[in-house]
Amino acid sequence: MTSLDGRHAQWKETGALVVSRHDFKTEGLWLSAVVPPKSILTFAKQLCDDGFTLLDVSTIETKEGFFVTYHFDSFQEPGRLALRVLLDPQKPQVPSLYPIYQGAEWHERESFDFFGVEFVDNPNLVPLLLPDDLQGPPPLRKDPKNLASLSLLGVFGKPEILDPQWADIINPPKEPKADA
C-alpha cells in the first residue's frame, strides 16, 4: 500500500519496539523494525496483505540473545524491509510465520538447524539441511567469548526508539570494565 512514512507510522501504531530508517545505498534496506516476538504474526500479516514476500530468515547470535531478521521484498513496488525479533538466549522461541507465509517453514527450519531457535507451530520442525542424528550444539552458535553485542553490529540504521528497554541495548551506557 504505502509509502515508507506510512509504513513507519503503521509499525509504530502496531507496537514496534524500535523502528529504523536505513540508507538503501549502503545497507540495502529501506526500513526495519524490532518487534516483540509475540506480535510478529500481526506485522507479517500486514506485509502479506500489502503484497510483500518473505525473502529469507537470517539469525544472528549476539550477547543479548538470538536476533532474527526477516527480510521482505514487495511484489508491487521496489522496497526491501526487515522485521526483527530478539529472542531469549536460553530458550529462543518465536511464533512461526507458517500460517501467513508457507515458504517460511523451510527458512525457519534452517535457523532451527544452525542456531536451535524454536519456531512454535512450525508444522515440521525437524532438521532440514543437517543430518537428523547430528551430535553437539547447533553449528553456527558462537563461542560465548566471541559474541558481539547488538550495539557493535550497527544493524539499527537511524533508529527511533519506542521502547525504553531498547535504549540501553542500542546505546549502551558506558559502564566500568569490571562489570562486564
Next chain:
Amino acid sequence: MSSLNFINPFGVRDDPGTVVGDFYTDNFERNARPGTVILNLGPQHPSTHGVLRVLAEMDGEYVVRAEPVLGYLHRMHEKMAEVKTPWQFIPNTGRVDYLHPISWNWAYAGAVEQLAGLTVPPRAEYLRVISCELNRISSHLLWWGAFVMDLGGVTPILYAFEERETINDILQIITGSRLTMSYFRFGGVSSDIDARFIKLTKDFIPYLRERLKMYTGLVTDNVILRRRVEGVGPMSVDLCQRYGATGPILRAAGLARDTRRDIPYGVYPKLEFPIPTGPSDDCFGRYMMRLKEIETSLTIIEQALAQLPSGPYMMEKAPKATFKLPKGETYFAVEGARGQVGVHIVSDGGKSPYRIKLRAPGFSNLSLFAEAAKGTLLADALAILGSLDLVIPEVDR
C-alpha cells in the same frame, strides 16, 4: 511378499524386519493415508539432477503428498564465511551455484562493496554485465536440455551442450575456469577482456539466435512436449508470494519483477532490455520464459559490448587480501538465473564477517514444490520439479 520365499539358493537371510526407513521416511510416513505407497525418489534418481531426495505418497500413479528432503550436498558455506576473510570467501561463492556462479560472485562482491563503500570503475561494471549474462545463457541452456530430458527426450541436452561449450570457451578466456568461476574482485574484476573475447562473443550472438529458431521447430513445437507441459503445475502469483518464489517462475506467472530493473545495480539502468512476462503460469510458461530470457540476455550483451568504455578494470586502491569489513549490516541482491540471489552480511569490524546469510532463490522455489505437486500424476510432478530449474548445491549451500 510371497509364501515362496523359503527357496533361497544364495543363502541370503530373508528377514522382513531388516528393511526400515530412515528418520525422514518415518517422519513422512506417520501422516500417510492408509492404502498409499511411500515412494522415495532420490537422492540418486535420474530426474532429481544431483542429490535431491523427494518423498512422495502415491495413490496409484497420483502423488497425494510430496516432501523434498534436503541436505545431501550441504557444505556450510555460511560457517566458512565466518572463518575465512572476505577475500578468501570469493572462490566459495562460485561453488554455491555451479551453473550461474557469476551471479553469486556478484551478489557477494556487491554486498562487500556496498558495505565498504567501494566504487567499481565503469569498464569493470560492463565486464560484469557481459560475463553475468553469458553465464545466464549457459545456465538456461543447460536447464532447457535437462528439462526436456526429464520429459523423456534425451537428444536436446546434447544440442544445448554444444552452445554451452562455446560459452564456456568464451568465459574461460577471462575467468580461467569453466564451471566454478570466481571472476569478481572487490572493486572490479580479475582480468580484462581482449579482442579475441569480443570477436567470439560477437560471432556467438547471431549464431545462438539462429539456433534458438531451430529449437523452436525441433522441440518447442513438438506436440508431445506441448501436451506434457501445457496446463501442468500452475503457479499463481499468490503462490509465489506465499513461498517467496522469484525469477522466471514469478515472471511466467505474469508479474514483471526483475531485480535488474527494480533494484538496479551495476550498469543495468543504462541498458535497455525488456522484462518478458510469461504466456502462462504453467510449465510451458516457465519453459517459454527461459527461452525469452536467453534472447533478453543476448540483447543486453550486444548493448554492453557496444557501450564498453575504456579504462581500468579494477579500482585504483583496490582492497588487499588483508582487507577488513567495516562495522555494519548490508543486504545486496542480484538477479540470478533462478531468481533473486541475496547476500546478507553483518560485520563487527573484525577479520572476518560476523555472519553471512546466503539467500538462494532455488531454496524458496523448491519449497513450493510440495504444494504444486499435490494431486498430480507422478510424471507431472517430475515435470514440475524440472521446471523449477533446481541446482541442488545452491539449495543446500
Next chain:
Amino acid sequence: MDLSLLSFVQIIVAVLLIIGLMVGNAVVMVYVERKVAGFIQRRPGPYEVGPIGTVQPICDSMKLLGKQLFVPANIDWILFFLAPVLAFFPVLLLFLPIPFGPYLTGLGVGDGILLILAFAGFGVLSNILAGWSSNNKYGLLGAARAVSQSVAYEIPMIMALLAVVFMSGSLNLSEIVAQQGSWPWQWNIVVQPLAFFIYLVSLVGETNRAPFDLPEAESELTAGFHTEYSGMGFALFFLSEYANMLLVSFVCATFFLGGYKGPFLDGFWWTFAKAYAVMFFIVWIRWTFPRVRFDQLLNINWKWLLPLSIINLWLTAIIMKIIS
C-alpha cells in the same frame, strides 16, 4: 501337421538358427542403435573398440556376463529368476511361423498369426513377474504400467492385422505374402494404409519403446520393472526387447510390406531389409520424441487407435463382402 522325424529335425534346426538370429540381431542392434543415436545427437557414438567401434557390442556383452548378479533383499526367488527367462524364451517360438524367404520358414503352421498373437502376450507376463518379485516400488509401478499398456495396445494391433487377414482370407503368413506382389504398389500397405499406421503406432507401444516406454520410464521410474536386475538378468531383458522389436518388424514386413517379395529378385534379403527399415524407424523416433504421459498413452489407444481400427476392420469386411 506331419510330426515325422524330418519335421522334428527341421524344428530343432530352425530354433537353433533363430537363437543365432536373436543374439546376432541384438549384437547388431546395440551397435546400430548407439551409432544412430550418436548420429542424431551429433556425437560420434562408439568408436574406440575395433574399426569404427564395431567390436563394442561384444565388449558390452562380455561386461554384462562378467557382472555380479546383484540380488536385492526380500525378493521372491522363483519369480525373480523366472522372469528374465520367461521374457526371452517365448520369443523364440514366435519366429517359427515367419516366412523369411520363399522356402525359408521354420515351421509352416497353418494359423501362424494366431500362434504369434497368442504367445506375444507372454512378454507382459514376464514384466509383471519381474516388477512384482523384485520387491521394489519402482518395479511394481513399472509392472502395473506394463500390464495396462500391453493389454491396451494388443487390441488395435490385432485389429489391424485382422483387416489384412480378412482380405487375404488366410491366417497363414506364407499365404499372406504370396498374395502380395513384388512391386511396392502391390503390397498391402497400399490397400490398408490405416491398418499399417495403427500397427506401426501400436508396435511401438507393444515393445515398450520410447516415446511409449512407460514401464521403464527412465526419468520417472529409473528403470521400471527391471530396476533390480543386473548382469545376465538384465541382458536377457535386453535381448528379449530387441527380439520383440525384430519380431514385430518381421510381422510388419510380412503383412504390409510384401515380405520376401521385392523388385527384381524375391528372397530373404527383402524380408530382412524391410524388417530392419522398420527397426530403424523405431530407433529413430526413440531418440527424437519426448515421452508421453501415462494417461495420454492410454487415451491415444482407447480413444483413437481402437475406434479407428474397428472402423477400418468394419469397412474392410463390407468391401470384401461387396467385391466377392
